[in-house]
Amino acid sequence: xxxxxxxxxxxxxxxxxxxxxxxxxxxxxxxxxxxxxxxxxxxxxxxxxxxxxxxxxxxxxxxxxxxxxxxxxxxxxxxxxxxxxxxxxxxxxxxxxxxxxxxxxxxxxxxxxxxxxxxxxxxxxxxxxxxxxxxxxxxxxxxxxxxxxxxxxxxxxxxxxxxxxxxxxxxxxxxxxxxxxxxxxxxxxxxxxxxxxxxxxxxxxxxxxxxxxxxxxxxxxxxxxxxxxxxxxxxxxxx
Amino acid sequence: xxxxxxxxxxxxxxxxxxxxxxxxxxxxxxxxxxxxxxxxxxxxxxxxxxxxxxxxxxxxxxxxxxxxxxxxxxxxxxxxxxxxxxxxxxxxxxxxxxxxxxxxxxxxxxxxxxxxxxxxxxxxxxxxxxxxxxxxxxxxxxxxxxxxxxxxxxxxxxxxxxxxxxxxxxxxxxxxxxxxxxxxxxxxxxxxxxxxxxxxxxxxxxxxxxxxxxxxxxxxxxxxxxxxxxxxxxxxxxxxxxxxxxxxxxxxxxxxxxxxxxxxxxxxxxxxxxxxxxxxxxxxxxxxxxxxxxxxxxxxxxxxxxxxxxxxxxxxxxxxxxxxxxxxxxxxxxxxxxxxxxxxxxxxxxxxxxxxxxxxxxxxxxxxxxxxxxxxxxxxxxxxxxxxxxxxxxxxxxxxxxxxxxxxxxxxxxxxxxxxxxx
Ligand SMILES: Nc1ncnc2c1ncn2[C@@H]1O[C@H](COP(=O)(O)OP(=O)(O)OP(=O)(O)O)[C@@H](O)[C@H]1O
Ligand SMILES: [Mg+2]
Numbered sequence: 001x002x003x004x005x006x007x008x009x010x011x012x013x014x015x016x017x018x019x020x021x022x023x024x025x026x027x028x029x030x031x032x033x034x035x036x037x038x039x040x041x042x043x044x045x046x047x048x049x050x051x052x053x054x055x056x057x058x059x060x061x062x063x064x065x066x067x068x069x070x071x072x073x074x075x076x077x078x079x080x081x082x083x084x085x086x087x088x089x090x091x092x093x094x095x096x097x098x099x100x101x102x103x104x105x106x107x108x109x110x111x112x113x114x115x116x117x118x119x120x121x122x123x124x125x126x127x128x129x130x131x132x133x134x135x136x137x138x139x140x141x142x143x144x145x146x147x148x149x150x151x152x153x154x155x156x157x158x159x160x161x162x163x164x165x166x167x168x169x170x171x172x173x174x175x176x177x178x179x180x181x182x183x184x185x186x187x188x189x190x191x192x193x194x195x196x197x198x199x200x201x202x203x204x205x206x207x208x209x210x211x212x213x214x215x216x217x218x219x220x221x222x223x224x225x226x227x228x229x230x231x232x233x234x235x236x237x238x239x
Numbered sequence: 240x241x242x243x244x245x246x247x248x249x250x251x252x253x254x255x256x257x258x259x260x261x262x263x264x265x266x267x268x269x270x271x272x273x274x275x276x277x278x279x280x281x282x283x284x285x286x287x288x289x290x291x292x293x294x295x296x297x298x299x300x301x302x303x304x305x306x307x308x309x310x311x312x313x314x315x316x317x318x319x320x321x322x323x324x325x326x327x328x329x330x331x332x333x334x335x336x337x338x339x340x341x342x343x344x345x346x347x348x349x350x351x352x353x354x355x356x357x358x359x360x361x362x363x364x365x366x367x368x369x370x371x372x373x374x375x376x377x378x379x380x381x382x383x384x385x386x387x388x389x390x391x392x393x394x395x396x397x398x399x400x401x402x403x404x405x406x407x408x409x410x411x412x413x414x415x416x417x418x419x420x421x422x423x424x425x426x427x428x429x430x431x432x433x434x435x436x437x438x439x440x441x442x443x444x445x446x447x448x449x450x451x452x453x454x455x456x457x458x459x460x461x462x463x464x465x466x467x468x469x470x471x472x473x474x475x476x477x478x479x480x481x482x483x484x485x486x487x488x489x490x491x492x493x494x495x496x497x498x499x500x501x502x503x504x505x506x507x508x509x510x511x512x513x514x515x516x517x518x519x520x521x522x523x524x525x526x527x528x529x530x531x532x533x534x535x536x537x538x539x540x541x542x543x544x545x546x547x548x549x550x551x552x553x554x555x556x557x558x559x560x561x562x563x564x565x566x567x568x569x570x571x572x573x574x575x576x577x578x579x580x581x582x583x584x585x586x587x588x589x590x591x592x593x594x595x596x597x598x599x600x601x602x603x604x605x606x607x608x609x610x611x612x613x614x615x616x617x618x619x620x621x622x623x624x625x626x627x628x629x630x631x632x633x634x635x636x637x638x639x640x641x642x643x644x645x646x647x648x649x650x651x652x653x654x655x656x657x658x659x660x661x662x
Contacts, residue, residue: 058656061575063574063575063655063656063659064655064656083579083580084579084580084581087574087577087578087579087580088577088579090574090575090576090577091576091577091578092577094577096575096576098572098659102568102572102659104569104572104573105257105569106250106253106254106257107250107253115572115573115576116576116577118243118246119573119576119577119578119579119582120577163576167577
């Protein structure tokens with residue numbers, strides 16, 4: 001892992017705790033969690049249900065904040081940012097892919113892909129071109145005008161991936177991105193992630209399935225809000 | 240920024256179209272509210288203007304004394320012939336012109352009961368015998384020819400001036416000026432025709448007159464040919480009436496003195512007449528009353544309109560709150576993808592405003608139809624000011640904003656993580 005220390009740290013967590021108070025009980029979804037993800041890495045995050053995977057991903061994606069500890073995105077400390085600045089950061093640096101696709105039903109494919117740019121303070125002038133290219137890239141170039149309802153699950157997830165890429169984010173975060181798909185479609189989506197990784201994207205993929213987790217370069221295993229183990233996936237399929 | 244806003248509006252329309260029926264039903268409250276505002280303003284304005292016009296025709300600087308037939312004291316079943324004598328007298332007229340303070344002039348008017356005929360056409364208009372100044376005091380405009388002159392009065396000439404309706408009835412296509420009009424048994428030369436006037440609410444058609452309309456003769460001519468006694472045939476009895484003057488119009492120098500002259504007239508008549516065979520009409524007082532009535536109506540109608548707008552607004556708020564809950568997940572997605580709170584606020588506010596303004600536009604349409612309908616079927620004029628639809632538009636936009644603020648605020652302040660987890 002020597003080369004990891006050299007690479008630029010895209011996301012850096014230092015003693016991050018996220019707890020939930022349930023009456024008198026305190027649930028520590030993340031407990032003094034310290035770790036950093038470097039540029040261009042492809043990680044899968046695994047662990048039993050309730051181990052804190054989603055919590056970690058939400059904090060990494062800046063839709064949730066640590067109860068304590070420090071989180072830096074590209075060196076920028078997040079805990080001091082206000083709501084608008086966090087939103088800015090999300091629209092510029094984060095790409096989300098969800099388990100249930102989460103496309104916006106009243107928008108067509110192209111419009112859905114464009115949503116993150118819509119919320120940028122100064123969106124790039126070539127947004128539509130970029131979105132169209134991405135749609136072609138994920139194999140939906142002929143479906144730009146279609147509504148999500150008219151697409152299969154796999155196609156919807158492709159749109160979601162295109163949407164996660166449109167702002168050229170620092171990190172792509174995927175929470176159970178293949179969880180709702182049949183195995184063949186899941187493999188196609190994973191191939192897409194492989195391609196993105198080959199292009200140098202930083203990808204964090206939460207999954208329950210070992211076979212999926214092993215597609216990533218490395219696996220981070222959580223238990224009770226802490227790091228359980230870190231694995232190098234030599235079996236990782238990489239052309 | 241402009242492009243962003245345009246897209247937000249388009250997005251709002253898209254979202255609303257997902258539930259067309261619901262959106263349309265939601266706008267109905269505002270539609271009815273706005274249409275009642277428009278209708279209220281138009282009808283209120285029209286009614287006020289009509290009242291003002293009618294009163295202005297009487298002359299706001301005038302005080303009008305009128306003869307009124309006192310109630311019959313004997314009603315007999317048999318055919319009777321009797322003379323009843325009542326009303327204003329020449330001496331009332333003299334007192335009015337000489338003893339009232341601040342009077343510019345006083346005009347005597349006698350009303351005769353005569354048939355008017357030209358060729359085959361005949362009618363019973365109000366035949367008024369009066370002096371040339373009548374036209375200045377009442378401000379009635381001439382359509383053609385001239386009004387009565389001092390010369391006519393001095394010579395007691397057989398001339399007459401026709402009201403517009405009478406002239407058109409007698410001679411629909413040709414001018415009546417210069418023609419010989421038969422009034423009762425005699426012929427009078429028509430010298431002029433007046434312009435039509437808005438029918439006065441207080442002008443009850445006289446018994447026996449089948450067309451409202453007027454015809455004017457010189458005062459002295461009227462006295463010479465027709466005397467003071469008139470015969471009215473009514474429900475089997477022949478009533479002879481002796482009335483010296485039917486009306487005395489007193490023109491006051493300055494508007495400030497109108498009420499003073501009115502009370503002087505009431506005092507004078509009360510002391511001179513044993514029975515109440517007169518009335519005093521003060522257009523200025525009527526105008527004030529009409530204004531008061533119009534204001535009351537405006538308040539009542541305004542309250543109704545306000546309530547329906549309020550109900551409409553609450554309807555929008557209710558539906559928007561439901562929409563926000565229903566779209567919690569969408570809100571979560573948008574927040575996760577970088578939407579700021581104000582983006583979410585704007586999105587829902589825009590939807591509210593589209594709903595309410597949509598309702599407002601429908602309301603303006605409906606609100607313009609109601610006055611048209613009323614005008615056609617109830618003979619009430621309606622006046623639609625160009626600013627009314629703008630006002631309604633503004634009101635409905637305001638309602639959308641006011642009643643949309645809370646739902647929009649709720650939407651914007653959802654926790655993104657919670658919202659994303661929402662089913
Ligand atoms: N909003 C919340 N309120 C209270 N407790 C919460 C909340 N969100 C998460 N937790 C708790 O935090 C812990 C970690 O939850 P998290 O969702 O991160 O688990 P996970 O690893 O994603 O599980 P899964 O594999 O089932 O998705 C769990 O014990 C959960 O009960
Ligand atoms: Mg989870």
